[in-house]
Amino acid sequence: MEAEKKGREKVCVTGAAGFIASWFVELLLSKGYIVHGTVRDPSTHEKNAHLWSLDKAPENLKLFKADLLDYDSLRSAIEGCSGVFHAASPVIISPLEVIEPAVKGTSNVLKASLEAKVKRVVYVSSLAAVGMNPNLPKGQVIDETCRSDEDYCRKMECKD
Template identity: 70%
Template sequence: MALEKERVCVTGAGGFLASWVVKLLLSRDYFVHGTAREPSDEKNARLYELEKASENLKLFKADLLDYDSVKSAIVGCNGVFHIACPAPSTTMELLEPAVKGTLNVVKACLEAKVKRVIVVSSGVAVGLNPRWPKGQIMDETCWSDKEYCRTTNNWYCLSKTEAESEALEFGKKTGLDVVTICPNLVLGPLLQSKVNTSSLVLIKLLKEGYESLENKLRMIVDVRDVAEALLLAYEKAEAEGRYICTAHMIRARDLVDKLKSLYPNYNYPKR
């Protein structure tokens, strides 16, 4: 039986993935509370152009590190989609905001008696584990090795792993219904005017002019499919734990060749 369709909260509502989630929720007649550090920012103001937004969307000024502002957006909601997170970075400075911000969200959800919270993690919280048996398919039981992430300065990977594990542990201790989704590289059309971090992966292939490029395997998923997956995880009562969300696997060279066939006049890697 699907959870009751009423009010839900989407953190970081103006972001790449979150804006698609807001669009999908509005199309399904949900009333949406969206959080934004600055609601008047252009990327957030554009949310009000979405169909049904004028009557069913309310933006709240909130900072994930400010518990009271987070709680004010969540109060009255049946469900929460926690999507906001610091952008990938090479410094450990993003670790505290990612983890503390997530804990503030789940604590506010518990206090507000939210029925279910969907936490968006990442495939990088799954795949960085050098001790995983070679040849064994990685599934939802695989976690990135925190110490390995730390010693290799993979701070974004560490932040997503820490935040997801803390959220699930909080759910186990308190009884809060927490479900996590781990998407891989999320690509697709943008609803906002600013280019997001994952789309920069493609832009760099088009314009950076690398001499060479490691032919590594890329796992890609369409942003609209991730939005659908998040709503499915929210509405299906039997959903629990964590889920990997991915769709396409492609080698870097094949990705470049595909881009060349579509957009031939760019400065692609030489080899």
């Protein structure tokens, strides 16, 4: 991940203005990467201003207009990138409104990454996918090897 040593490597961050994605953008810029950030509206100054104030943003950050349900817009942002951090997702709205962008959007990101020969995709998942399981041993570090228990989620009516 040391871009200075390898030249001007490009990395895409989806939902770049979001809470988690903004930290990815800051870290990647600080490591010397050129960052392709996706936002739904690059012209909205208030939503994107914190990105433009980051160190090295004026020269190394490029914002692309992209929606998760618009494959071509994602493909343009991911083209030429060696890595993708996929953090865009609707948050805290009704489950029905989350599912399509989350599932179809992630599928679009993976398809575009495959076509663009991206070397690595990092997907930001949710605690709801891994932590809701009464059989997890107490004190276990929860990571991608863990899975929430579907029946338990239904019984508890987990909303996360």
